[in-house]
Amino acid sequence: MEWYYAKHGxxxxxxxxxxxxxxVVTGEVAQTDLVWKKGMADWVPAGQVGEISxxxxxxxxxxxxxxxxxxxxxxxxxxxxxxxxxxxxxNYLVQSxxxxxxxxxxxxxxxxxxxxxxxxxxxxGDIAGAMDASKKAKTWAWVSFGSxxxxxxxxxxxxxxxxxxEF
Amino acid sequence: MNARLVVVLVFVVVGLLAILHLKENDPxxxxxxxxxxxxxxxxxxxxxxxxxxxxxxxxANLRVGDALKKNALVVVLLPFLVVGIALEGLAWxxxxxxxxxxxxxxxxxxxxxxxxxxxxxxLRNVPMWPFDLLxxx
Numbered sequence: 001m002e003w004y005y006a007k008h009g010x011x012x013x014x015x016x017x018x019x020x021x022x023x024v025v026t027g028e029v030a031q032t033d034l035v036w037k038k039g040m041a042d043w044v045p046a047g048q049v050g051e052i053s054x055x056x057x058x059x060x061x062x063x064x065x066x067x068x069x070x071x072x073x074x075x076x077x078x079x080x081x082x083x084x085x086x087x088x089x090x091n092y093l094v095q096s097x098x099x100x101x102x103x104x105x106x107x108x109x110x111x112x113x114x115x116x117x118x119x120x121x122x123x124x125g126d127i128a129g130a131m132d133a134s135k136k137a138k139t140w141a142w143v144s145f146g147s148x149x150x151x152x153x154x155x156x157x158x159x160x161x162x163x164x165x166e167f
Numbered sequence: 168m169n170a171r172l173v174v175v176l177v178f179v180v181v182g183l184l185a186i187l188h189l190k191e192n193d194p195x196x197x198x199x200x201x202x203x204x205x206x207x208x209x210x211x212x213x214x215x216x217x218x219x220x221x222x223x224x225x226x227a228n229l230r231v232g233d234a235l236k237k238n239a240l241v242v243v244l245l246p247f248l249v250v251g252i253a254l255e256g257l258a259w260x261x262x263x264x265x266x267x268x269x270x271x272x273x274x275x276x277x278x279x280x281x282x283x284x285x286x287x288x289x290l291r292n293v294p295m296w297p298f299d300l301l302x303x304x
Contacts, residue, residue: 030263093251093270093272094248094251094252094254094270095255097244097248097251097280098252101215101216101219101244102216103216104206104207104214104216104217105206105214109284112281112284113281116272116277116280116281119272120277123274147205151202151205155203155205156202
């Protein structure tokens, strides 16, 4: 069976079970990194998959394995995937707000909107969507930061050339 | 020593010097190394951060009332941003080993923050009372 794992917000793989196990042993894939294979309803932390971590003390991820129906959403929220995934997928919220306020250009707005979505998507169990939003927030934050930096460099250059005076 | 830790420490030192510089220099009379807002320079409109430097100057001199007049949003967000920057810096230094808290929006409030910032952006550019109270003054 082919396994996929998530690193730095990106899907990696496929790799064989044996490869994934050795990656967990060497620490290349952490116990808290999310893994998934075909047939699983959702991404779960590697440490909670018995055949990967070799630890079978956990019950075999029952709340995660069942496809989330409407009535089960509150349960999934406090379930296994929730808090762990929360810590693994950065929302870039602080960075997005900072670039919006400091760089002034509207590129910070899509960053904030994407960043604000990340945690809600994780809570709903949409890990792929959350990773996508996380990546979007990061990209827009950099675009906004870049545009702000271009202005600061131009501004300092113009002062240096004496085109505009400091005030 | 961890290279990322060095970078963060450099940022902390530069940040503290910047706060000191901002405390001593009023952006309205002496803008040394305090660049104006590029959005305002080009469009003449106020961005959500406009007045933020002046608010920072007022705050550094403990004049909260003046700071609120320059940019109320920045003043309100500042405590959260300070905590957020500290946590993100810590998480970045620790990398994958970081297990501490991170800044999270409360559930159901995910549209609230973008809404407030976009609303602030639009309303502070409406040239009539009471909206002009939001513009730097």
